[in-house]
Amino acid sequence: MDYEGFFKERIGGLKSEGRYRVFADLERHAGDFPRATRYDGDATRDVTVWCSNDYLAMGQHPDVTAAMKTAVDRCGAGAGGTRNISGTNHYHVLLERELADLHGKQAGLLFTSGYVSNWAALGTLASGLPNCVVLSDALNHASMIEGIRHSRAEKRIFAHNDPDDLARQLADIDPGRPKLVAFESVYSMDGDIAPIAEICEVAERYNAMTYLDEVHAVGLYGPNGAGIADREGVAHRLTVIEGTLGKAFGVMGGYIAASDALCDFVRSYASGFIFTTSLPPAIAAGALASVQHVRTAHALRAQQRDRVEQVRRRLAAAGLPHLDNPSHIVPVMVRDAKQCKAISDRLLGRYGIYVQPINYPTVPRGAERLRLTPSPLHSDADIDALVEALATVWAELGVQCAA
C-alpha cells in the first residue's frame, strides 16, 4: 500500500470538488472585536470577522480575561490531573454549580468541549441504560451522532423538528424499553428552532428521556441567557440540557446540566469524562466569569438582536438571498461549493472581510452557504461594507441563487 499516495489522492478529490478546507490564519485583536490580523505567507492584513461563534464577544470581555489572568497567577497553567486524580480545581466546582443554577437543574458536569460532552454523555447514557433506543433528530450535530454510534444502542432517526414523526416512532417501540430523545434547540446551519414543548409532550407520553443540545442558544436566549428551553418555560421538562462554554460564553469547554443522579452516573461511567486531564483552572475561571456576566447582560443580547435585524434588512434590500429563520444565524445561500469558496476568497482578498465558506459535509451538497453571525460589536459601517462587497462580488461572479 502506498500510504502517502493514498492520502494525497483523497485530498485531491476534496480540492477538485472545491471543498478542501483552507484555514484562515488569524490573530484576533482583544478590545477591537470583530477585528483580526490575517497572516498570508509573509503578508498580513487586518480583517473584519463575520463568522465567529464568539457571538457576544465574551472571549475578550475584560471580566473574563481578568479572571483568567488571576487564575493563572493563583493556580498555574494546567489542572495537573484528571478530575478523579488531583485535577478537580475549585473553579471547576464553582462553574458546575453556576451551570446547574443557570439551567435550574440539580447538577452540572464539565467536559473539555461541547463535542466531548455530547459524545461522552450520549454514549454513556445510551450504552448504560439496558436495551436503550435512541431517537435522534435527522439534523443532529456530528458530536451527538458519534456519541450515539459509540453507544451501539439501537438508533431511530426522526424527521427534523417533527414531533408527529417522533410520536409515530415511539409508538412502535416496546413500552418497557428505555428511550432517549436527542435533539437541538437552535440548529447551527439553518438557524431554525425546535418545537421543544411539543417534543417534550410526546416524550412524556411515551416515558422517554429528553436530551437537548443548546450549544447555539446558551448565553443568547431566555431572560438570563439560559437558552431556548428556559425562554419557552420548559427547561424543567428536559432530562438533560447540554451546552458549550466556547461559543456565546467565549471560552472553551462543554457541559451537561441534569439531576444529581444522572450527572453522578455519567461522572462515574463516561470514559470521555474520566480518562482525560480536566480543563485548566484559568479556563474554568474565565468561563465562570463569562456565565456570571452574561446572565444579566440584557443590553448585550438586545444589541446582538438589533445587529442581526440590521444585517437581514440590508441583505434583503440588496437582493442577497438569505434563509429567513427565528435565530441570530444568517445563512447567505450560494448552493455551489466552488462558487461559495470563490466568493469567500474574494471578500477576504479584496475587501478584508472574512466569512468562511460552509460546504459538504457540514451542510448537504447544493446547500452551500456563507454563514454570517452578527455580534453586538459589528457597527453600521461594518454592515454597510459587508453588504456592498457581497453585492459586488455576487454580480461579478454571476451567482444564480434564490434562498
Ligand SMILES: *Cc1c(COP(=O)(O)O)cnc(C)c1O
Ligand atoms: C459546536 C457544536 C458542538 C460542540 O461544541 P464545542 O464546544 O465547539 O466542542 C456541539 N453541538 C453543536 C450543535 C455544535 O454546533
